[in-house]
Amino acid sequence: MSKPEEPRSGDERDRSVVVEDGIAKSNEPVSSAIAEPAATTRRHEPHEPARQHLPEKLYEAREPVHNKRVRGPFRMFKWLVMLVTLGIYYITPWIRWDRGPYAPDQAVLVDVANRRFYMFGIEIWPHEFYFVAGLLIMAGIGLFLVTSAVGRAWCGYACPQTVWTDLFQHVDRLVDGDRNARIRLDRAPWTWGKVFRRGFKWSIYAVIGLVTGGAWILYFADAPTLFGEFFTGEAVPIAYITVAVLTLTTVTLGGFMREQVCIYMCPWPRIQTAMLDEKSLIVTYKDWRGEPRGSVKKAQKEPEKFGDCIDCTQCVQVCPTGIDIREGPQIGCITCALCIDACDKVMADIGRPRGLIDYATLEDCEREANGEEPRSPWRTLMRPRTIAYFLIWGSIGLALLFALGVRSHTGLTVSPDRNPPFMLMSDGSVRNSYTLKLRNMESRPRDMEISIEGLPGAVMWSDTINRRDAAATQIVTVPADQTRAVRAYVMVPEGTKAGDFSFRITSQDEQGETDVVETRFSAPGES
């Protein structure tokens, strides 16, 4: 068996370059990462030395992020958004909304058991799920709108992953101290003190997770009742399972994975990367102003040689995802603007103008670098793409509101009996049976009149209305917020031909809503 790696005796040819078939073939090992695709077909021949393996690591161990505390307008804004978003999340299930005695009084309720969705004055039935689909489409286009207007503002401020990661990072700071103390503790060996400290911190994590998952289930049942049941062990198993799963995911994603979710798991940064262009507002480092970097002392000696960046790495230290913004826009940047706060503070301390790191569009950066007057970042809001997104978003919203406003709260379905299709009565008249389903979407019982249209001489009674009271119209009461099935018997005099006719229901209130369904009357002799 020939072994390519074993040189044949007496062969002392220089192998650095071999020309064969008119093609120059290098014998130097070439990494597959840099070789042209065609190179694979030109190497790898028996007389050549084996390819050297150049390992390419696809895995990178996580570098823990210990972000430093920072103060500034953007930090304040982040606090505010956290307060508002968490406030909405925790308070919403407790808001009451009076819907009368026949419907729950919780303002926002996803009633899975009864298949109803309540949101303040709006109630949605399962067959109206397109409203929810419409809202989801609006949420999606809303993200497009926000991205085209103010870049990754969702990622930086409002995304639950960001909010909860921020919360957990504050817990870290509260328990273990600021950046340096945390780095020290991280590197320290496992002493009892560290075990206790970590145990304490992780307990807080668990409580946050529990409170997060606990609030979630309150949207799916009457909040005060479920809250009481939850602690007395009377809640349904699915409530406990949901809370357990959400506690676990909250602690895992917010407590431990953090920025890795944004960098590796979330699809949204990828989509946004494709949506950003030179007109998008991003957090960026103005390299033409900052480079080359140098300390304050060096800059004092040779001011013309150095830029404004003094390489203090404050921007890196405060970053919640642990990136260096000076490397340029990148997927790890969630544009939370904390680096702007940090850099502005440093610039103020050393007496240089603020905004070395700032919100800007790449277009404006270029203009600024060429010494032109910088434009206000607000101008980025008004451009065709943003306006187009807004118009699409707004018209979907208006269409949904319109559909919501004109929808009927009354519905009817009819299914005729097929077996037997008709029934001969003693007096020769013919009877058909139908199952009517009357839908009352109002939160109060309503009387509805069922009438027969287009079938002369027809009378009707039902499973609850005696045949003695048979008439062309009947009134039945449909319970609040329910569908009532009525078995209707329709009878016509002898000799009536088979044919189409309609059932009409009309609500007996000031709304007078109505619905008509066409169906068929079968009679003897019909083919």
Place this chain on the structure above:
Amino acid sequence: MANKGTQKRVDEPTGTEFVGHEWDGIEELDTPMPRWWVWTFYLTIIFSVGYVIAYPAWPMFERATEGVLGWSSRGQLAEEIDAADQARVSVREALARVPIERLPDDSALMQQAVAGGAAAFRVNCVQCHGSGAAGSQELGYPNLNDDAWLWGGDLRAIEYTLVHGIRQVGDDETRTSLMPPFAGVFESAQMDALVSHVLSLSGKGQTNPVGAQIYSDNCAACHGPSGEGDRELGAPRLNDAIWLRGSSREAITRQILNPRMGMMPKWEGRLDPVTIKMLAAYVHSLGGGEDFVEVAEDPEVEVDEQT
């Protein structure tokens, strides 16, 4: 293949060690399972130990080893059926207590009775009466949807029919009637006249003195002077639009000469009283049910004795 003993050899392109196995020049590389996979595998082994102890696992000659939990699929099925029966117990008890003529007063219970009766009907009754309870005119199975009743159409009468059947041999209380055959009694012209008169009762033909005379002599005793029938005797109405055995002249002639009479089995003893009650409620609900009238001279049924 030259294996260099204990010395590890590495495959240059991939940087992976060889295992040392070689087949016709093809060598195996040592690529271990991912850690998470291996740990999952170990976990399944640990799980299986617990499973074998807790649940039936090893197949033996007769049956598998019994787990300490004592679980079996057959046992689980029995439990579930038992639970389903338990869930119905309260409804069945309530049904057993209430006299059937009082059932419509309790509309919730009536609804449950109708639903239970519909299920029982599909098992026990559709063979003759059809899945839509429309019966069969050709075979003489009555339609249960209409308002014509041979023996009465209120709840109690229907229940009685169900309990004792019709022309059920061996039941003293069964509903029974007999129409005598008239084969050879009338001449052909007389027969024609009689059929015409019978049809005239429901407005389908011309009456005539001969037919009317024969009718009042031979038929009116049971079917009534104007063909109104008699439910106590089970004599069908002749003056309505419903003909169990057909309304053509031939069909009527055949029925007079050699009457065919149907038979319905009694369900007492085959179905429990509550199921019979539910069946009665279902049949009553099909659209032709009549109200129970206290003075109606229906045969007495001791409801409570049967429970």
